Amino acid sequence: MPAPVVDVGVPQRAARTRSRVPLRSAAVWQRLVSPLVIVVVWQVAGTAGLLPEQLLASPVKVLTTAAGLVEEGVLPEAIAVSLQRAAIGFTLGAVAGVGLALVAGLSRIGENAVDPPLQMLRALPLFGLIPLFILWFGIGETPKVALVALGVAFPLYLNTFSGIRGVDGRLAEVARVLRLSRTETVTHIVLPGALAQTLVGLRQSLGVAWLALIVAEQINADAGLGHMINDAREFLRTDVIVVGLIVYAILGLLTDALVRLLERRALSWRQSFLSR
Amino acid sequence: MATELPVTLTPSRTTIPLRAAAPVAVVRGLTRSFGERRVLDGVDLEIGRGEFVALLGPSGSGKSTLLRVLAGLDPGAEGEVEVGGTAAVAFQEPRLVPWKRVLANVALGLRAPDPRAAALAALEEVGLGALRDAWPLTLSGGEAQRASLARALVREPGLLLLDEPFSALDALTRITIHRLVLDLWARHRPGILLVTHDVDEAMLLADRVLVLDGGAIAHESRIELPRPRHRDHPEIIALRSTLLDRLGVTPEGTA
Structure with a gap:
């Protein structure tokens, strides 16, 4: 059956995949x-003494330190x-953000009721709240978790809210014509329709969370990666600091990959269209 | 010219004797304004049980507005509207829910003992059984419109509202889907209101062709020809020029 609307996208897609194949083999290398x-120059500069270890430890040193830290269990x-x-922090913030949305x-x-106060709070700088949080929650776990939760809540709230409001009005009419109940309309039309935007919010909020x-x-931690880095600073251990930074980066990349996996699963109806 | 043909041209606003006793839709004195503009101004319309009615009109004449009122999608209209039984709609764009596979789209909100079985039967009927697990975005225009028809018909509506559902299809697909619609209509016998701007489509399909103009039904033709009808049948040719004239299109060569 001829498909004037849908088929237009297919040749474009094919062209894009074709151009991607050589990118995989040659261009990636x-x-x-x-x-x-850069890594080699960094190493050479370290070994030659051009880059003192108090400023930046060499890659090999960072690796051996990492192995040692793993072995010690630190x-x-x-x-x-x-x-x-x-x-x-993420769970609390996500529940609050999505719930309010x-x-x-x-x-x-x-x-x-909900939007005006949230728009007010959104204008406040997140990290400017730290002094207040310390006064309110002390220096234990609570202010840290609260800061993460607050940072997570806003992107999720904003994106989920706009996702819900952005659901195609024509599909809302379909729901009415099909005589869906309010609950059915929300579960079959509104929430799945908002999901793509919510997932965008999820990725943003994970970035903010880290x-x-x-x-x-960095403030008054007695355990955790931040504590490890702060401790290392006292002893000029740049190797440990770099290990901590790399671990942060890897954790961020891993959670981002997790969301992208989730996206592929949850939005497969869109994926199948693109990859046809 | 029209007098020697079995096509009856009736002046507007007269009550038409219906084939069946109880009509599936009755509209009396319907008005609808958007701001200053009065789009519908005293529309009277009856659709008999199992009757196929086509509604023509120049663009902006309020055809789709009238259909939306009958579908219960327009709370702003004034007048008397009664729809017996359920009404189902197939829209111009098929409006399938993109995150539900074809079968789930047809079964959506279906109150039947076994919604999936009923939906599958409806899909088989429109020839889409094999695509039950496809995502709507992968369907062609014709396939999507078939799925949309299945979703409407599976509800066994007393009144089926078709809002220019074939206008975006290519000519070949349109011919196939016209046949399908006649087929489905013959089997299920819903009353149909087809809104279209295609004069030929209206004449080939409907029992009765109405022209909406100036906010009211301005013209009505009953077509008794058996189906399938042919574009070059003398009655169809005669009616075509009458309808085009009514729609304000001057026939070729006389301009």
């Missing part, structure tokens, strides 16, 4: 050259503590 050169424990903070998105009264955690852990 080309793109590896400059990072490798690094796994620090990661566990930081991950726990991130997880608790549902309240505001699904009813006008809810929107009028950032908030790193900042929060």
Whole structure:
């Protein structure tokens, strides 16, 4: 059956995949050259004494330190503590952000009640709240988790809310014509329709979560990656600092990959269209 | 010219004796304004049980507005509207829910003992059984419109509202889907209101062709020809020029 509308996208897609194949083989190797050169120069500068270890430890030193930290159990424990903070803060923030977005998105009264205060709070600089948080929650786990939660809540709230409001009005009419109940309309039309935008919010909020955690852990932490880095600074251990930074980066990349996996699963209806 | 043909041209606003006793839709004195503009101004319309009615009109004449009122999508209209039984709609764009596979789209909101079985039967009927697990975005225009028809018909509507559902299809697909619609209509016998701007489509399909103009039904033709009808049948040719004239299109060569 001829498909004038849909088929237009297919040749374009095919062209894009074709151009991607050579990128996989040759260009990827080309793109590896400059990072490798940087690492080699960094190592040579360290070995030759041009780059003192108090400023920046060499790659080999960083690697051996990392291995040592893993062996001593310092690094796994620090990661566990930081991950726990991130997880608790993220969960609290996500529940609050998505929950408030549902309240505001699904009813006008809810929107009028929830949206104005949230827009007010959104204007406050997240990290400017740290002094207040310390006064309110002390210097234990609470201010750190609270900072992560707050940072997570806003991107998720904003994106989920706009996702709900952005659901195609023509599909809302379909729901009415098909005589869907309010609950059915929300579960079959509104929430799945908002999901793509919510996932964008999820990726943003995970980025904020790690950032908030790193900042929060710089202040008065007695465990976790931030504590490990702060401790290392006292002893000019740049190798440990670099290990901590790399671990932060890897954790950020891993959670981002997780969301992208989730996206592929949840939005497969769109994927199948693109990859046809 | 029209007098020797079995096509009856009736002046507007008269009550048409219906084939069946109870009509599936009755509209009396319907008005609808958007701001200053009065799009519908005293529309009277009856659709009999199992009757196929086509509604023509120049663009902006309020055809789709009338259909939306009958579908219950327009709360702003004034007048008397009664729809017996359920009404189902197939829209111009098929409006399938993109995150539900074809079968789930047809079964959506279906109150039947076994919605999936009923939906599958409806899909088989429109020839889409094999595509039950496809995502809507992968369907061609014709396939999507078939799925949309299945979703409407599976509800066994007393009144089926078709809002220019064939206008975006290519000519070949349109011919196939016209046949399908006649087929489905013959089997399920819903009353149909087809809104279209295609004069030929209206004449080939409908029992009765209405022209909406100036906010009211300005013209009505009953077509008794058996189906399938042919574009070059003398009655169709005669009616075509009458309808085009009514729609304000001057026939070729006389301009």
